[in-house]
Amino acid sequence: xxxxxxxxxxxxxxxxILKSSIATRRARYEALKMERLNASTxxxxxxxxxxxxxxxxxxxxxxIFDRIGRTNKTFxxxxxxxxxxxxxxxxxxxxxxxLWIEGSEExxxxxxxxxxxxxISRQLKVINSFVTPENINDLISSEIKVPEIDxxxxxxxxxxxxxxxxxxxxxxxAIVFEYNSKFGPSMRYCMSYDEDYVWRKTDRFGASLxxxxxxxxxxxxxxxxxxxxxxxAFFVRNDLLGDHFHTPYTSENHFEPARxxxxxxxxxxxxxxxxxxxxxxx
Numbered sequence: 001x002x003x004x005x006x007x008x009x010x011x012x013x014x015x016x017i018l019k020s021s022i023a024t025r026r027a028r029y030e031a032l033k034m035e036r037l038n039a040s041t042x043x044x045x046x047x048x049x050x051x052x053x054x055x056x057x058x059x060x061x062x063x064i065f066d067r068i069g070r071t072n073k074t075f076x077x078x079x080x081x082x083x084x085x086x087x088x089x090x091x092x093x094x095x096x097x098x099l100w101i102e103g104s105e106e107x108x109x110x111x112x113x114x115x116x117x118x119x120i121s122r123q124l125k126v127i128n129s130f131v132t133p134e135n136i137n138d139l140i141s142s143e144i145k146v147p148e149i150d151x152x153x154x155x156x157x158x159x160x161x162x163x164x165x166x167x168x169x170x171x172x173x174a175i176v177f178e179y180n181s182k183f184g185p186s187m188r189y190c191m192s193y194d195e196d197y198v199w200r201k202t203d204r205f206g207a208s209l210x211x212x213x214x215x216x217x218x219x220x221x222x223x224x225x226x227x228x229x230x231x232x233a234f235f236v237r238n239d240l241l242g243d244h245f246h247t248p249y250t251s252e253n254h255f256e257p258a259r260x261x262x263x264x265x266x267x268x269x270x271x272x273x274x275x276x277x278x279x280x281x282x
Contacts, residue, residue: 042246044225050267051090067244079155083111084271087153097123103130114273133166141169157199161207181230183208185255209251222249230256
């Protein structure tokens with residue numbers, strides 16, 4: 001009986017500490033967000049929020065398309081995990097359609113369970129394959145038959161720049177990249193291509209924001225912002241920029257440092273694999 005009461009007290013104390021930690025982190029995030037909104041409403045990081053994304057990418061993507069408009073509402077994302085936390089699942093709820101590519105067979109099977117209705121209706125196409133510079137065009141073009149898409153999102157923890165550099169089969173209007181914030185706003189860093197690469201949770205991954213700025217500039221895109229936690233950068237095709245975004249379009253202007261302690265703040269209750277398939281569709 002004594003041990004039971006003690007365990008309950010420990011559990012209660014742990015829960016209180018966790019809630020306090022979340023509240024502190026959220027307050028810091030909201031303060032940083034307000035700083036950016038007060039400086040300029042054109043700064044994208046001030047518009048972030050989380051629905052199903054890892055951090056605040058959902059809000060930033062929404063803000064981008066509110067500014068440049070939506071066309072065919074088609075996306076391509078690779079490195080999507082189990083489908084419950086990525087940059088495009090919220091778009092599925094908004095009626096978008098597109099392609100997910102996931103290398104893990106286990107995660108692929110989880111996607112097939114949680115998004116069965118979208119897969120059957122062909123709203124969502126899913127391919128189980130590791131992406132390489134050699135196969136990426138074939139993988140995308142096997143399911144995406146339009147030359148222009150609204151959004152391309154890339155998060156494969158390593159060879160991102162090398163794979164993107166070879167994409168010619170689609171012309172995205174906006175692109176999301178995970179960047180390596182370890183290297184600051186001005187250093188050019190990109191890991192060499194490694195077909196056997198597995199991220200070991202070290203600083204050897206991906207590319208710096210400056211490297212992406214230069215690479216994307218050569219292909220007609222500009223950096224329009226990063227999220228507050230310093231994990232993802234957002235690029236828009238130059239013909240769509242207008243006067244919608246904070247200038248200049250440089251890594252020095254838009255860089256956000258790594259604030260990994262703010263990653264994963266909860267957004268409502270935990271995700272369920274039943275939510276998408278059991279929603280009311282009008």
